[in-house]
Amino acid sequence: MTTPIHVMSEIGKLKTVLLKRPGKEVENLTPEIMERLLFDDIPHLSVIQKEHDAFAQALIDRGVEVLYLEKLSAEAIDAGNYKEKFVERILDESNLETKPVREGLKKYLLSFDTQEMVDVIMAGVRKKDVTIESNHLSDISEEEVYPFFMDPMPNLYFTRDPAAAMGDGLTINHMAFEARNRESLFMEVIMDHHPRFAGQDVSVWRDRNHTSRIEGGDELILNDKVLAIGISQRTSAKAIEDLAIELFDNNSNFEKVLAIKIPNVRAMMHLDTVFTMVDYDKFTIHPGIQKNNGEVDTYILEKGEKPGTVKITHRSDLQEILREALDVPKLTLIPCGGGDAIIAAREQWNDGSNTLAIAPGVVVTYDRNYVSNDLLRRHGIEVIEVASSELSRGRGGPRCMSMPLVREDLPAR
Numbered sequence: 001m002t003t004p005i006h007v008m009s010e011i012g013k014l015k016t017v018l019l020k021r022p023g024k025e026v027e028n029l030t031p032e033i034m035e036r037l038l039f040d041d042i043p044h045l046s047v048i049q050k051e052h053d054a055f056a057q058a059l060i061d062r063g064v065e066v067l068y069l070e071k072l073s074a075e076a077i078d079a080g081n082y083k084e085k086f087v088e089r090i091l092d093e094s095n096l097e098t099k100p101v102r103e104g105l106k107k108y109l110l111s112f113d114t115q116e117m118v119d120v121i122m123a124g125v126r127k128k129d130v131t132i133e134s135n136h137l138s139d140i141s142e143e144e145v146y147p148f149f150m151d152p153m154p155n156l157y158f159t160r161d162p163a164a165a166m167g168d169g170l171t172i173n174h175m176a177f178e179a180r181n182r183e184s185l186f187m188e189v190i191m192d193h194h195p196r197f198a199g200q201d202v203s204v205w206r207d208r209n210h211t212s213r214i215e216g217g218d219e220l221i222l223n224d225k226v227l228a229i230g231i232s233q234r235t236s237a238k239a240i241e242d243l244a245i246e247l248f249d250n251n252s253n254f255e256k257v258l259a260i261k262i263p264n265v266r267a268m269m270h271l272d273t274v275f276t277m278v279d280y281d282k283f284t285i286h287p288g289i290q291k292n293n294g295e296v297d298t299y300i301l302e303k304g305e306k307p308g309t310v311k312i313t314h315r316s317d318l319q320e321i322l323r324e325a326l327d328v329p330k331l332t333l334i335p336c337g338g339g340d341a342i343i344a345a346r347e348q349w350n351d352g353s354n355t356l357a358i359a360p361g362v363v364v365t366y367d368r369n370y371v372s373n374d375l376l377r378r379h380g381i382e383v384i385e386v387a388s389s390e391l392s393r394g395r396g397g398p399r400c401m402s403m404p405l406v407r408e409d410l411p412a413r
C-alpha cells in the first residue's frame with residue numbers, strides 16, 4: 001500500500017485528488033460581502049455544480065480517484081468522536097461576540113447529523129436560523145445589520161490552498177485572509193482523525209498554528225528535490241523560510257526551495273495563477289510577472305551550515321534556474337494568451353495559466369481560455385477542457401480546485 005499522501009512532482013500521473021463540490025456557501029454570497037469573501041460575482045449554484053461534476057468526471061475518466069473534502073471531514077469527525085470538540089474549535093475562530101450567541105450556535109450545530117453539520121458550517125449560519133436565549137438587545141437585534149453569525153466559506157472548492165501535499169506529507173496552512181482561515185481546520189481534522197490518514201506517518205511539515213501566511217496555490221513541487229514557492233499576496237517570505245528550514249532539518253527529500261517573487265495583486269494572488277508546470281520541461285507563464293528581459297526575482301534557499309538556517313542566493317534568470325533545477329537540456333515557458341497584451345490579461349484573469357497536470361504533458365484547463373489552450377496544444381500538450389462559466393467566477397482554475405494526494409513517481413529519465 002502506498003502512503004496516503006505521496007506527491008513528488010507537479011506532473012506525475014495523478015492517482016488520488018481531493019475536491020470540494022460547491023454548495024450552498026456560494027449562494028450565501030451577496031454584493032455587500034462578496035469582495036471581503038474574495039469573490040467577484042455570485043455563481044449560479046446549479047450550473048457551478050454541474051460544471052464541477054463534469055470536472056470531477058473528467059478526472060475519473062482518466063483513472064483518478066476523487067475524494068471530497070466535505071465527506072472526509074464528516075467521516076473524520078465521527079471516527080475521532082470529535083463532533084463537539086470540532087464545533088468548539090470552529091466557534092473559537094468565528095468571531096462570536098457573546099456567550100449566549102455561542103451557546104445558541106453550539107446547540108444549533110449539534111442538532112444536525114455530522115454530514116449535515118459540516119455542510120451547514122461550510123454554507124454559513126444565518127442569524128434567523130438560530131435561537132439565542134438572551135435578554136441583551138445586541139444579541140437579538142443584529143439581524144438587520146448583518147445576516148450571518150458564521151460567514152459562508154465560498155472558497156472551499158479551491159481545495160488547493162488550505163493545505164498542500166509535499167512528498168509524503170503536507171503543509172496545513174495559516175491563510176492570508178480571515179475569509180479563508182477556518183478552511184484549513186477541515187484538513188487538520190482529516191489528518192488527525194480520518195482512518196485513511198491518521199497514524200499513517202503523514203508528516204505535517206508546517207501546521208496552521210503560525211502567524212505568517214502561506215497558501216497551497218503558491219506551493220509547487222517541481223521534483224522530488226526542488227520546490228517553487230511564490231512570495232505573493234498570500235504567502236510571505238517568512239513563511240517560506242520557516243518551511244524550508246523545517247524541510248531541510250527534518251530529513252524530507254527536498255533540498256532546494258525557489259522562492260519566486262510575483263506582484264502583490266489580486267489578479268495574481270498565488271504563483272499558480274501565473275505559472276504552472278505542464279510537462280518535464282514546459283511551464284505556462286503569465287508574461288505579467290516577467291520584467292522586460294523575461295527576468296523574475298528568485299531566491300534560491302538551500303540548507304544552511306547550522307541547523308535552523310538557510311543559505312540564500314538571489315538570481316533572476318528564471319528560465320535557466322528552472323532548466324538547471326529540472327536538469328533538462330531546454331526549458332520552454334509558454335506565455336498565457338500567446339503574450340498578446342489583451343488576450344493574456346483576459347485569459348490570465350480567467351485562470352488561463354492555471355492548469356492541472358494529470359500526467360506529464362496532459363493537463364485539464366478551462367474551455368474559455370481558447371488562445372492559451374491552442375498554444376499548449378501547439379507545444380505538444382494534451383489539453384482536456386472543462387466548462388467554466390461559473391467555476392471561474394471564484395478566480396481560480398483547475399489547479400486551484402484540486403489538491404493532489406497521490407501522484408505516481410516520475411520514471412527515471
Ligand SMILES: NC(=O)NCCC[C@H](N)C(=O)O
Nearest residue numbers: 038158217270394395396400
Ligand atoms: N490557487 C489559487 O489561485 N486559488 C484560487 C483562490 C481564489 C479565491 N477566491 C481566493 O481569493 O482565495
